[in-house]
Amino acid sequence: MQYHEAKLLATAANRNQWPDSQLPEIIFCGRSNAGKSTLINALVNRKNLAYSGKTPGKTRLLNFFTVDNRVVFTDAPGYGYATSDKASALQFEKLIDPYFRERDVLKGMILVADARRVPNDDDLAMIEYGRSTHQAIIVACTKADKLSHGALVSNMNKIAAVLGVNRKALIPVSALKKQGIEELWTEIDRMIG
Ligand SMILES: Nc1nc2c(ncn2[C@@H]2O[C@H](COP(=O)(O)OP(=O)(O)OP(=O)(O)O)[C@@H](O)[C@H]2O)c(=O)[nH]1
Ligand SMILES: [Mg+2]
16 A cells, blocks of 8 residues: 555635645545545545545535645535535535636546446536536546445446446545555546646
8 A cells, every 4th residue: 555645735615715736636526425535535545634424514615635745636525415406506606616617727527426326417517517627537436345246337337328428437446445546546647647
């Protein structure tokens, strides 16, 4: 297991609070409870860098982490849990939209999707942000440990079809079993060039 030096750089509620960093940036977005923060922790081999947990809505605001002084990971709050449609729309409008439009160092998005679930309209809206701003897009299918191999393969085919992405853009991961983490790093390295 590789050692990574990682630290919280900033937490931002709005554009003024974005860190003044020149490093290439990768955003982790997806439905609440999909496993974004846990995945960031697995990538840097730390237990509690990003705040994760059983109740959805653990991550509020945008959290920026520098990793190895080489890349910044942005952990986004998840969409689609108990809060109203209005709150969710506001979150897109206030946090996500300006970030995708104006964050010049952004190099790619990792859409984090529970391997057991079919993507919904929010996931499609999210991936559209990546497409409209020409980001490299990878879909990390989390919690792969909860499925048999056959079910995982069939779900991933379905997820790729619903999202309209090439099957090769999907990587099954398990933070629990440390599966897919190196593959994801390979893709991140490719994104940041
Ligand atoms: N079995 C298993 N559980 C996982 C995995 N990844 C995440 N989880 C669990 O899923 C739950 C949610 O994880 P988080 O990382 O907090 O999810 P999140 O997407 O950051 O959620 P929000 O911040 O609320 O949007 C936690 O209980 C994790 O332990 C995985 O690969 N395998
Ligand atoms: Mg989180």
